[in-house]
Amino acid sequence: MNESNYRASELDPLILFADNHLLAVNKPAGLLSQDSGTGLRNLEDWAREWVRVDKNKSGAVFLNAAHRIDKVVSGVVLFARTSKALSRLNEDIRKRACRKIYHALVEGAPKKPAAELVHWLSHENHRAELSREGAAGAQRAALSYVTLKRVGALTLLEIDLETGRYHQIRAQLAAMGTPIAGDVKYGAAARSKDGAIALHHRRLEVTHPTLKKPVVIEAPYAADSAWWKLLN
Numbered sequence: 461m462n463e464s465n466y467r468a469s470e471l472d473p474l475i476l477f478a479d480n481h482l483l484a485v486n487k488p489a490g491l492l493s494q495d496s497g498t499g500l501r502n503l504e505d506w507a508r509e510w511v512r513v514d515k516n517k518s519g520a521v522f523l524n525a526a527h528r529i530d531k532v533v534s535g536v537v538l539f540a541r542t543s544k545a546l547s548r549l550n551e552d553i554r555k556r557a558c559r560k561i562y563h564a565l566v567e568g569a570p571k572k573p574a575a576e577l578v579h580w581l582s583h584e585n586h587r588a589e590l591s592r593e594g595a596a597g598a599q600r601a602a603l604s605y606v607t608l609k610r611v612g613a614l615t616l617l618e619i620d621l622e623t624g625r626y627h628q629i630r631a632q633l634a635a636m637g638t639p640i641a642g643d644v645k646y647g648a649a650a651r652s653k654d655g656a657i658a659l660h661h662r663r664l665e666v667t668h669p670t671l672k673k674p675v676v677i678e679a680p681y682a683a684d685s686a687w688w689k690l691l692n
Contacts, residue, residue, distance in 0.1 A: 473503060475510070476536065477677050481545040481670055483507055483523065486679040487537045489656035493528040507539055527553060527560075527624070532643075535562070535661025536679045540669070548669035553624070559665040562619040562629060563608075565658035565687055566638035567648060569615040574606040577632045581625050587645065588631035601625040603632060611690050614641055618662070629659060641687060658687035 473491070477484040485507055487493065492502035508523045526538045526549040540546035552558050580598040582591040591598035602622040609616045615638065619629055627646075633639060634646035641658040644651045663678045681688035 473506060474679075476679060477675065478514075481541050482668070482675070483511065483539040483541055484664070484677045485537050485539070486682075487529060487534055487661075488682055489532055489534040489685065490654055492531050493537060494525060503537060504539070511541065526550065529661055530627070530630075530659075532655055532657045533659045533661065534656070534679070534682055534685070535659075536664045536677050537661070538664060538666065538677070545669040549666065552667060556622070557667065559663075560621040560624070560661065561663040561665075562621060563660045563662045563681075564617050564619060564629065564633060565611060565614045565641045565690065566617055566633055567614060567641055568638050569610065570605070570607065570617070570636055570638050574604070576602065576604040577636060578602045579632055579635060581628065581631055583626045588625065588627035590631070590635055599623075599625055601628045601632060603629060605633075614658075614690065616691065630657070652686055654686075656685065656687065660688070 473488060474486040476486050485503060487503050492500055494504040495502050504523065504525055508521045511517065511521045511523060522543065523539050523541060524546050526540055526546065529535060529537060540549055579601050580591045580593050580595065581588045581601045582595065582597045600623060604620045605617045607615060608618050621629065630640055630643055630646045639647040642648055642652040643657040660681060661679060663676065665674065665676050668675050
C-alpha cells in the first residue's frame with residue numbers, strides 16, 4: 461500500500477483524534493475493520509499506513525484496534541499506538557470503564573420510547589441467536605436505548621451499549637420488533653444498494669491511557685450515506 465492508494469478512495473475514513481498514544485478513525489460502512497485474510501482493503505492497514513506517512517516512519521508501525529465494528533456499520537474505531545496504551549484500553553474495556561454510544565435508524569417504532577434490553581445470545585453460523593440463561597455458549601447482552609425522533613416510517617434511536625457481544629445491537633433491536641434499516645440478515649424489509657445498515661458508532665468515551673483524562677470522540681454521519689441523508 462502506498463500513499464496514493466490509501467488516501468484516494470470512495471471509502472475514505474476520517475481521522476477524529478490522534479496523538480502519540482491513540483488514533484481514532486470514522487470508519488465508513490463497507491470497509492472491513494481489519495484484515496480478513498482475503499486481501500481486501502481494511503481500516504487497520506489504512507490507519508497503519510496513515511501513521512507511517514504522517515509521522516514519516518521508515519520502519520514497522522505499531523497499531524492495534526482496541527475494538528472493532530462490523531463491515532456494514534460506520535463510526536468510531538479506536539486504535540492504540542503503543543503496547544502500553546493497548547493494554548490499558550483493553551483493561552478499561554474489560555471493566556466496562558468506557559462508554560459506547562450508537563445511533564440506529566430502525567423500522568417502525570419501539571413500544572416504549574426508552575428502555576433497557578437484556579437478552580442471552582449465542583453465536584452461531586455468523587449470527588447472534590436468542591438463547592436462554594444457562595444455555596451452552598449463551599452470554600448476557602444488555603443495552604439501553606432512547607428514542608430521538610421519527611423519520612418517516614423509521615425511528616432514530618440512541619443506544620448506550622453495556623456489553624459488547626457479537627452482533628448484539630442488531631439482534632436485540634430485531635428481537636424488539638424493530639430491525640435496523642437495511643439489516644436483512646436480522647429481518648429488515650429491504651437491503652440498501654451498497655449493503656450498509658443504518659447503524660453508526662456515534663460516540664466513544666474513554667480515559668486516556670497515559671494522561672488519565674477523559675477523551676470524548678464523536679463521529680459525524682457520512683454525508684453520502686443513503687440512510688443518514690434521511691435525517692436532513
